[in-house]
């Protein structure tokens with residue numbers, strides 16, 4: 001399939017044009033505060049099918065429905081559970097998705113046959129203007145080819161999907177840089193199916209209930225968010241997680257280089273001056289892990305333009321957004337080195 005992909009810079013006029021494409025059951029990528037989404041009319045099965053086709057996404061992996069206010073959530077669920085109510089009021093618009101019992105009014109392929117639906121209100125003015133202008137619920141996964149790191153700028157979307165979708169709305173780089181926290185709110189205890197922009201501690205504080213974190217104990221049970229079982233965030237060379245200090249890190253780099261490999265490193269600005277490698281990509285500061293989150297996917301993607309044979313990445317404390325960072329790095333990595 002080769003389509004003409006319209007590239008829109010975010011203006012009032014371009015929001016109208018992008019909304020028009022959505023109404024015509026076409027697929028349009030748009031910015032959110034987490035990552036770029038690949039949107040289509042969530043009420044129309046044919047439109048939603050185009051998302052799966054463009055991304056090469058398995059049909060059993062459900063999509064998140066994006067709406068612009070709380071009243072719209074009520075239209076697609078049998079009830080907003082008390083748990084969901086607290087999370088919605090505290091964090092939406094924002095980087096969190098609630099899983100609620102579906103009332104069946106959304107297209108069947110959005111929920112991949114599940115009886116639940118994932119919904120969120122994105123905290124990005126372009127996303128909300130687009131939803132309001134189109135006046136439809138928008139189903140949207142991250143706007144990358146399945147298995148690749150999620151896009152945090154319109155250029156990433158272009159690299160993955162140009163010629164496969166009707167439009168890309170460019171709203172600049174996203175803020176959070178990692179996907180929303182997915183929380184199952186169908187029971188009395190919030191279950192985090194995917195860690196993200198809102199931390200487990202934040203959710204505990206607001207709900208007053210200790211959360212269950214399936215993403216951290218995946219080996220113990222089958223993951224409930226179907227998407228979590230697939231390969232994710234794969235960079236273009238094997239990724240190795242490094243747990244250890246800078247002397248250990250440098251020794252690993254030297255070892256790989258001695259076997260003839262070109263080594264790339266994905267590190268913080270604090271570690272950078274202490275290392276030497278073939279290609280160094282700094283993605284933020286350990287003093288503020290949200291800066292690492294914001295540039296992580298761009299960092300993983302940056303090695304595409306190099307000839308590195310292996311990427312070694314720094315690892316981070318699993319606190320707050322560090323949990324989401326380590327969840328994504330662990331999924332992207334095929335090798336682990338411990339000091």
Ligand code: TXA
Pocket residue numbers: 032034035036037038061062063064097099111114116117118122140141142143178179180181182193194224225226227228
């Ligand atoms: O930040 C985000 O959430 C971004 C932006 C575009 O909104 N979207 C995103 O979508 O990351 P996607 O499709 O890449 O990831 C959605 C995740 C998948 O792991 C999927 O399995 C899970 O949410 N999910 C969706 N609906 C679900 C449901 N009804 N029950 C359980 N998990 C669900």
Ligand code: MG
Pocket residue numbers: 141142150
């Ligand atoms: Mg995704």
